[in-house]
Amino acid sequence: MSAQNTKKMLEQFVLPTYSRVGPVFTKGKGSWLWDQAGARYLDLFPGWGVSILGHCHPRIVKVIRSQANKLLHLPNNLFFKEQAMLAKEIVKSSFASKVFFANSGAEAIEGALKFSRLFGKYRGRYEIITMKNSFHGRTFGALSATGQAKYKVPFKPLLPMFREARFNDFEDFKKKVNDKTVGVLLELVQGEGGVNVADKDYIKKLRTYCDKNKLLFIVDEVQTGMGRTGSLFCYSQYGIIPDIMVLSKGLGAGVPISAFVVQRKISDLIKPGMHASTFGGSPLVTRAALEVFKVIKSENLLSNTKKKGKYLLDQLNKLKKEFGVIKEVRGKGLMLGIELKGNAQPIFQEALKRKVLINYTHVNVLRLLPALNVKKEELDKGIKVLRDIFKNFK
Ligand SMILES: Cc1ncc(COP(=O)(O)O)c(C=O)c1O
Structure with a gap:
């Protein structure tokens, strides 16, 4: 079934309680998702916090x-x-x-x-x-x-x-x-x-x-x-x-x-x-x-969470220093929020365009809930994408 058809059917047959975004996903592994066309997305908000071990942990x-x-x-x-x-x-x-x-x-x-x-x-x-x-x-x-x-x-x-x-x-x-x-x-x-x-x-x-x-x-x-x-x-x-x-x-x-x-x-x-x-x-x-x-x-995931959480927090704080639009970075472990001075939705949309899934809540807070086994390279990629986006949103 084509992606377009899937979207049409969801719209036609499912009560409209959700605002869906992005492509049609067909596969996931760790912190990555693949869409129907085979494009890969970095998922820094896997399953809204459900997929704590990443997608489809073996x-x-x-x-x-x-x-x-x-x-x-x-x-x-x-x-x-x-x-x-x-x-x-x-x-x-x-x-x-x-x-x-x-x-x-x-x-x-x-x-x-x-x-x-x-x-x-x-x-x-x-x-x-x-x-x-x-x-x-x-x-x-x-x-x-x-x-x-x-x-x-x-x-x-x-x-x-x-x-x-x-x-x-x-x-x-x-x-x-x-x-x-x-x-x-x-x-x-x-x-x-x-x-x-x-x-x-x-x-x-x-x-x-x-x-x-x-x-x-x-x-x-x-x-x-x-x-x-x-x-x-x-x-x-x-x-x-x-x-x-x-x-x-x-x-x-x-x-x-x-x-x-x-x-x-x-x-x-x-x-x-x-x-x-x-x-x-x-x-x-x-x-x-x-x-x-x-x-x-x-897999020592508590220690990984502490380590990667601190790393991510430090990197996000660096972004805060670089970009005035970031008001505060806060959270614990791998549950982090970036409070913006303005609306967070355009940043979320732009990240999605660049194939990185994050979330925004409360209008002006970007939210990251990476899998507890997220790798440093994956966080680095996410941070790079966010940095690129903020550069254009100054
Ligand atoms: C703190 C907290 N409590 C309760 C819920 C509700 O969970 P569910 O959507 O599984 O009913 C959520 C969902 O996001 C939550 O974050």
């Missing part, structure tokens, strides 16, 4: 193939070892004592929200404080929790159980707490909201406040988790332990899987029949996700 492809030959799906009222092994791996690698598996970030957020109801029930508490510029997904609960009006306005009225506080502003948080507050939900690095990094001191104060006032501390690590910021989970860089953590995106490195995980002291709150997901944690996706943990370890 070990992930291999275990998917092998698992597909054995058992694709089983319902969660039957026993199978793949889910058990992944749950154990997540528990072993984090603060968690128990895991619930779902399919998407928003679905796992919904699970965490339901869990907070169980936690607050006997004290009549159900309100959650979320952050301005946060992003937690598009389902009703997750959308209601999201601190960005542009996603919410067409769907009002939304759920009333959320209060928005300013990010990195502890005093504002305290002002928003009342006798209905059950907890706080936040990203440690806001992705969609413009790559805003939480201050360490702020997070520590929030944690202490939550402890003193018996509030839940819920971190959304859908984007920051699985090594993205240089540690397996970002919370560990803040010297705190959350009560609940939400994971997705990189967890499956390309297969749809998500999870919320809880601390031991609250894990008994949920009982059989209270929550479920038909597809959640199937043999296929849990086997793939287990391999993601193994690859991150055996």
